[in-house]
Amino acid sequence: MKIGIMSFAHLHAEAYIQNLRAIPDVELLGIADDDAARGEHFAQAFNARYFDSYAALLSAKPDAVLVCCENSKHRALVEMAADARVNVLCEKPLATTLTDARAIIEACERARVKLMTAFPMRFSTPLVEVKARLDANEFGRVYAFNATNQGEAPLQQRAWFVNKDLAGGGAVMDHTVHLADVLRWYLQSEVVEVYAQTNRILYAKEIQDTRVETGGLLMLTFANGVFATIDCSWSKPPYYPTWGGLTFEMIGERGVVLVDAFKQNLTLYRHDLKRAAWNSWASDANQAMVEDFVAAIRDDRPPRVTGYDGLRALEITLAAYESAERGEPVRL
Template identity: 30%
Template sequence: MIRYGIVGCGHIAKKHVDAIAAVDDAQLVAVCDTNPERLQAFATDGVQGYTDLADMLKNPDIDAVCICTPSGLHADLTIQAAEAGKHVVVEKPMALTLEDADRMIDACEKNGVLMAVVHPNRFRPAIRELRKKMDAGAFGKIGHANATVRWNRNQAYYDQAPWRGTKAMDGGVLMNQAIHNLDLLLWMMGEVDEVQSYQATRIRNIEAEDTSVSVVRFKNGALGVIEAAVTIYPRNLEESLSIFGEKGTAVIGGPTANWIKTWKFEDEPEEVSKETIARIEEDPFGIPGHQCIIQDMTEAIQTGRKPIVSGEEGRRALSLVIACQLAAETGQPVKMDTLERKQKKRG
């Protein structure tokens, strides 16, 4: 039995509670929040509550902690947990800077603990089918790919908590909303060579950007377009991932990227394609993504292997967001290799 504690009892914590409850070899034993009122709702049924993380980390019954706080706090809390010998499941984005991400990875390695980053969309049934096609080479030579997030986060959403929409704690539409889709884009397409980006705060009264459009060139030569906005009226319109190759076209979309919208492959009979689409339509959501993350982390701790979405995997999506932000700030293309070299010098 792997015993978990949760740090931060906000909105996302409920998904972690449900995920831990759904995994046979996982158990929630503690929760921590500096707000006693928020804490009270979670510290029930034998789950011990703490208002101080240091106190919770002294609990020898805790094997792993889930970091569910505002994004800007992820790094320091992860390091604190790692230094206490606890494995870490950290919500996305794992950090807001590459420096912090590297500190987190280093702390976990030095203390012999595992870290998983919550990118649960990899476990969606349609996305798994798409990955199978990528692994099989069914697209042939890929021309380009699109990652699109056209969502609504109204002003009331940002006004409900002072950290939302800030650069220090939220990070903007790419960092907070679109990073899941960027993780999928990289998972399918591989490493990025260069990125150019434009970002703006057009409609929401926030510090960070609410709209972003980027063009990327992958190291395999394919091109890509990233579009992300939280300004769509009046509600979420689309989250999609599209891949276009010489022998195949696939679009995973809907308000969230759970449905197959287009599925055409030269080497696959149309009847087979229709069967795949119909199977996804029957259960587009599958097992909840957070449950998959906790299940995978539980098994990783038990066996000593790395989680599927490790700290290094989480860092890849963060690095792309940082590159887009830098390109927008400077008005110049950013080479990923150059960005990483500068990061190593700073490290």
């Protein structure tokens, strides 16, 4: 199976290219990028073929592409790929507007190609174990979640993350979708109400785009009555032992379950770093996600996370912006 990568705007592309190469029978066709310097840089860094346009990559007949461009450009690239009858794994968030997200889903349905939203937490082994125990009803009725998906501000990695036109927002757009999706997956219930408060105190000077929030707290209410908070803030400093993390506390009839998805680390102290660093030995969730995408194409079945899941998570995220703007809960 031949797979290409469309754009290295998103830093996850650097992980995915290695995930693809680790899968037998997958051939990394090459990469294209509308930023030629960036594309050539990563093509060289990863010893991959560089295509000087997306059209050139698509005309080389890949079976699938990974779309890793800036959030607001997802639609254009997914539509190109779908028109060429190429399966798509699209980076999260699926899009920055509901119109774009729906267009992405429709384009892939029309072309009868697979569409997967990149929600790797569905493949995180600690989260998968909790899901299995939840489905086995080990915790009794579940009442509430207290969740965090905090990180360092990505302005060091890629400047577009802090540009609203390209990213669709700040910390809320960057981090909400992961937990929104995990909670939908766990509860098999949809969010009916979103309340959010945001601010931009962290990095107020460093981030030029004043429309970009850096702190955010959300409260979600599900149709089944479960309530959950999500802290999506860019509140980890750049010298934190790791990039950030995803945690939640699940309150059920039998008690409390604490989940820290990225806790499987060594603490590493190195003379050259002059700070503690967390060195992960966890199972690679990205690897499992990319493998599921490949298997979905091979076996002609839906991927474990779909475009629809991406749409619902985006809906929750956009409702959070509306709530923060209006200062009251928003019904979905």
